[in-house]
Amino acid sequence: MPSEPALVTNSFSEEETAKKSPISRNGKKSHPAPLGSQWSLHAAKYRQVADGTIFPFALMLADECHQISPLDAPSARALDDGTGTGVVTAALKSLYPSLHVIAADVSPGMIDSFTTRISDEGWENVEARLLDAQNLEGIGNASLSHVLSTFMVCLTPDPKKVVAEMLRVTRPGGVLGLGVWADPYFGALNTPFTKACRELDPGYQSVPMMDEEWTRADNVEEGLKEAGYVDVRMREMMMLKEWASLDEACDHFWNGKNPAVMLMHDSWKADGRPPLEELKPAFRRLYGEAMDRDGKVISEVWITMGTARKPG
Ligand SMILES: C[S@@+](CC[C@H](N)C(=O)[O-])C[C@H]1O[C@@H](n2cnc3c(N)ncnc32)[C@H](O)[C@@H]1O
Secondary structure (H helix, E strand, C coil): CCCCCEECCCCCCCHHHCCCCCCCCCCCCCCCCCCHHHHHHHHHHHHHHHHHHHHHHHHHHHHHHHHHCCCCCCCEEEEECCCCCCCCHHHHHHHHHCCCCEECCCHHHHHHHHHHHHHCCCCCCEEEEEECCCCCCCCCCCCCEEEEEEHHHHHHHHHHHHHHHHHHHHHEEEEEEEEECCCCCCCCHHHHHHHHHHHHHCCCCCCCCCCHHHCCHHHHHHHHHHHHHEEEEEEEEEEEEECCHHHHHHHHHHHHHCHHHHHHHHHHHCCCCHHHHHHHHHHHHHHHHEEEEEEEEEEEEEEEEEEECCCC
């Protein structure tokens, strides 16, 4: 049984909810989903910054899937969809070493990093595939017992297609384990960024970094049921990311090349506005204030996570 990650299961506070725009399945704001090549620029930093924080949640998700249908059964076969640098595969292989895992991602840089990791870790029965989750070409209908995916669906151009593909490749009775970011504005970064922007231009409007319909637990539940999943159980919880220093956190925000963060940078760029460089002092002050926990530098990030099953 994996150990519990540092988490707070809760709904958003009133203040946090007020920061968000109303979210409806019909009236969403669009967001320009980043391409695979854009994720490649971020691959080197991604493992260093995200892996350790996400790993306990990946363990928890793997265990929840295992409770529904055993991942150590000889017939079990899993997909880690949107693997990035492989944190879900790492959790699966640590708990169920002989499990066959296909790990797919649309980004060549992520898949290169993941392929190196397969040999570094000495994993057997792990295949890396360069694939768009909207079209899992080469993965047969009903060929997998489990599909797990963390922090990818909400960042794609067409999450409905991604979910339909997940369902297609799952055996009847098979399991989905899903994690997405719960806040489409990613308030841990967007709130200090927006405040910094408004110090220079009070008219600045923040933009969603991901698809609003695939973030909050209630929306994700509804989307999965519409797609044909049953026994859908999603909840929101808080993930804590501790930084070594405020310098490290700011450097990651400005120079990490995370394509979703770059959407935020781009939202500032407009005729007549000063360069991004001029936002840096205010952002550093506001980001530091938001993350200060008795001298430690900690981001609080809301996530939606849970399981569902294909009927059968
Ligand atoms: C925030 S990272 C999450 C990676 C990993 N699952 C984790 O939790 O650490 C998002 C990942 O989704 C991948 N991605 C984005 N759009 C995709 C698509 N259409 N098909 C497959 N992967 C995609 C990116 O390349 C990136 O590796």
